[in-house]
Each structure stands twice: as C-alpha cells, then as structure tokens.
Amino acid sequence: MSVDPVGEGWLQRQIRYYIFALLFVIFDVETVFIFPWSVGLPGLNGFVGEFLILVGSFANARWWVVVATTGVILSALYLLWAYQRVFHGEPDEANRSFPDVTLREGLLLSAFVAVILFTGIYPKPMLSRIEPSVKALIEHVEQNSNYRQPQGEVSE
Numbered sequence: 001m002s003v004d005p006v007g008e009g010w011l012q013r014q015i016r017y018y019i020f021a022l023l024f025v026i027f028d029v030e031t032v033f034i035f036p037w038s039v040g041l042p043g044l045n046g047f048v049g050e051f052l053i054l055v056g057s058f059a060n061a062r063w064w065v066v067v068a069t070t071g072v073i074l075s076a077l078y079l080l081w082a083y084q085r086v087f088h089g090e091p092d093e094a095n096r097s098f099p100d101v102t103l104r105e106g107l108l109l110s111a112f113v114a115v116i117l118f119t120g121i122y123p124k125p126m127l128s129r130i131e132p133s134v135k136a137l138i139e140h141v142e143q144n145s146n147y148r149q150p151q152g153e154v155s156e
Helices: 010-016 018-030 045-058 062-087 103-121 124-143
Strands: none
C-alpha cells in the first residue's frame, strides 16, 4: 500500500524537478519568447508593464481595458494548465532521465531572476529613465493630432 496519496512516485518527481519547475514559472510568466500571452505576477517585472498599460488606458478606452483584463485572466488560466501538464504528469520514456538544473545553469539563470525580481519590486529606475521620452512623445502626438492627454479629476 502506497503512502503517496497522489500516486506512486509523484513526490519524487516533484522534488527531482523543483528547481526547473520554479524557473519555468518565473520565466514563463515573464518571457514573451516562451509564451507571448504570458501573464505578469505581482512582484515580477511583467506585472509593472501590464498594470501601467491597463491603468493608463482606462481613461480613454475602458471597454478595451476590460477585454484586455479578461485576456490576462484567461492567459493566467492557460499558464496554470500548461504548468500542470508539463510538471505534474507522468514523464515518458525519453524524459525519464531528464536532469534538474545544474549548478552552472542555476547560477546563470539566477542573474535573470534577480533582474526580474528587482524590476518587479522597484521599477522606478527604469520608469524615471524613460519618462523624458514619454513626455516628448505625448507632446509630439498632441501637436500633430487632435489627441489631448486626459487630465485627472481633482478630488477635494
């Protein structure tokens, strides 16, 4: 009788590939090269971009923001479904001997993880760097079109 309630060997597979699975979630969530429809989690750099785009677009295109937010939610569901199928299924014969991340690979990828976490937690250095260009772009668009930047309502 097995003590593993999920299935024989499930716990060993989870422990064996846990570093690879964790890196998959971090990079899959943040990298458009893997899935262009990835979702940004709070605390990671993709969240900052999605949040700023949705908040900035809300004043001019509310229904498009609702559609985009629905897309973000659906992509999160797809990401979880893909993660479950890749990391919680029984490996086939070709992938049974797949090793976890080596120390060298882990050290290399940890630099990317550090940048992802830093820009997700503290995006100000990047945002302050692009602010002058964004202001110049807004001025250029206002001068050459009928677009006017929305003014926020002041509450008293």
